[in-house]
Amino acid sequence: MTTFDVVEICAGAGGQALGLDKAGFEHALAVELDENACNTLRANRSGWKIAEGDVADPSVWRPHDYQGVSLLAGGVPCPPFSIAGKQLGANDERDLFAWAVEQVAVVQPDALLLENVRGLSMPRFAGYRQHVLDRLVQLGYIAEWRLLQASDFGVPQLRPRFILVALKPDYAPYFHWPEPSKAPLTVGETLVDLMASGEWPGAQAWAKKANKIAPTIVGGSKKHGGADLGPTRAKRAWAEMGVDALGLADAPPTPGHPVDFAPKLTCQMVARIQGWSKDYPWEFTGRKTSRYRQIGNAFPPPVAHAVGSAILRALRQEGQPRHVETTEYDPVYKVLRSAEGFMTSERLMKAVALDDAAELERRIGLLSRDFEVEIESAGSKTAYKLGKFKAFVGQEDHGRHDLFLKHRARIS
Incomplete structure (x- = not known):
């Protein structure tokens, strides 16, 4: 049988890793910055090669050594795109999305899988997404983005994930996004056995009250305090x-707790809500706050399993091929990228079918957060020219290096 190997970057504590493993991929390498997450990976998969350190540091691993793997995958840091953050995108030292895409040129995998938060799907990052798609086309890949809901795959949580899949042309027509598989259980149904494991008499009544799916679990970062929900x-x-x-419990409630007590969740309970279960067994190492962050920042294993299985079927060229539609995210970016020299606002608005000058300025403003945009004014006329992408893609002189070293202890 053919072996399908994967190199996983920014692997975290193993949510995506376990899902891909269940789908049938074999890990050639997993790269992760956080020591505690690496320890968890080693504890669960002692035979895997784990590289600990900054994924962009050539002393940690050499992408060229893994040229030709079946899949390059990763859950690159979310804070640059998170709605809850400043959405600095290309200007955030934690942004590794563009860098990860650039590794496709070196590794030349058959497929690429990157996942991130819903914020990356918003208009703020239209130009960024367009650049990623265009760059993958230059590298010979057909790429698509899709927002998937974890709750569509049995995960009892409102957890949207924005996913990029790119494949070589021989495989892309065979890739079909996974369809919703099953409705999730409620929080009460999911956790009642764990909540009753300390013989708390209120467990059944609590489970009936907890009759919804969970809000998004937020793992947070080392920049903030202890774990809460x-x-x-x-x-x-x-x-x-x-x-x-307001925090996590060390153990489930006991007979000494009142029947109407409002319990805190344990790390084991949070892991269950993230999709770890008897079907996706996993042990987490480290102290409670670290374990919670590992769990909360993960890609739910059932979702990774579903996407990984769809990619594997495409690599095997199974099923009916389809026509892949090319999506355009930012026509302003595309027109400016193709222009020779400066383009006046009038020409630009005509090219992208805009009749509102204020809307053009807004889009240019968003674009300029991730790209250098030169602006020339002559009388009442304004002209624009698209410059360099600001994101880190491996440049030796990029500001990311100094910022990373400065904030290294707080990056997770």
């Missing part, structure tokens, strides 16, 4: 289900 809105949703979201 997310922002104010999430805490209110947890409270309605009878859960105290």
Whole structure:
């Protein structure tokens, strides 16, 4: 049988890794920055090669050594695109999305899989997404983005993930996005056995009250304090289900707790809500806060399993081929990229079918956050010229290096 190998970057504690493993991929390498997450990977898969350190540091691993693998995959850092953050995108030292895409030129895998938060799907990053698609076309790949809901794959949580899949032309027509597989259980149904494991008499009544799926689990980062279950809105949703979201418990409630007690969740319970279960067994190492961050920042294994299986079927050229539609995310970017020299606002608006000058300025403003945009004014006329992409793609003189070293202890 043919072996399908994967190199996984920014592997975290193994959510995507376990899903890809279940799909049938064999890990040639997993690269991860966080020591605790690496320890968890080693504890669960002792035979895997784990490289610990900055994924962009050539002393940690050499992409060229893995040329020709079946799949290059990763869950690159989310904060640059998170709605809850500043959405600095290409200007965030944690942004490795563009760098990961650039590794396709070196590794030349049959397929690429990158996942991130929903924020990357928003208009703020239209130019960034367009650049990624265009760059993959230059490298000989056909790429698509899709927003998938974890709850469509049995995960009892509102957790949208924005996913990029790119394949070589021989395989791309055979890739079909996975269809929703099953409805999730409620939080109560998912956790009732764990909540009752300490012989708390209120477990059954609590489970009936916790009759919804969970809000998004937020792992957070080392820049913030201890573990809790997310922002104010999430805490209110947890409270309605009878859960105290201000921190985590070390153990489930016991007979000494009142029947109407609002328990905190344990790390084991949070892992269950993220999709780890008897079908996706995994052990987490480290202290409680570290374990929670590992769990909360992960790609749910059932979703990774579904996407990985779809990619594997494409690599085997199974099923009916389809016509892959090319999506255009930012026509302003595309027109400016193709222009020779400066383009006046009038010409640009005509080219992209815009009749609102204010809307053009807004789009240029968004574009200029991730690209250098030169602006020339002559009387009442304004002209634009698209410059360099600001993101880190491996440049030795990029500001990412100094910022990374400065904030190294707080990056997760």
